[in-house]
Amino acid sequence: MKNFFQSFGFALKGIVTALRTERNFKIQFATGLLVITAGLYYKITITEWFVVLLAIALVLGLELMNSAIENMVNLVTKERNPLAGKIKDFAAGAVLIVSAVSAVIGILIFWKYIFNI
Secondary structure: OHHHHHHHHHHHHHHHHHHHHOHHHHHHHHHHHHHHHHHHHHOOOHHHHHHHHHHHHHHHHHHHHHHHHHHHHHHHOOOOOHHHHHHHHHHHHHHHHHHHHHHHHHHHHHHHHHOOO
């Protein structure tokens, strides 16, 4: 059971490290907090909360994976390598797709509240 709880500690350490060292994670984390604040202010529905929180979790989780992949590639090779660049680009592209869709979701959910429709 001790190892089970230690794994949570390691996971939290990873999140804190990302908040301290990864610029994009900081921006996405702050954006998530802003969206949560907007959800509280506009009193969005429970279904909207589900979608918003899922989108935030997907963006943050995928950004952590992207950072892990980038660090792993940097650990494996210090040289410029087209394959290493391709791997990093794929990971960054995944984050971009999820972030773009999350932004659209945010617009679709908050539009009616912001413009009183």
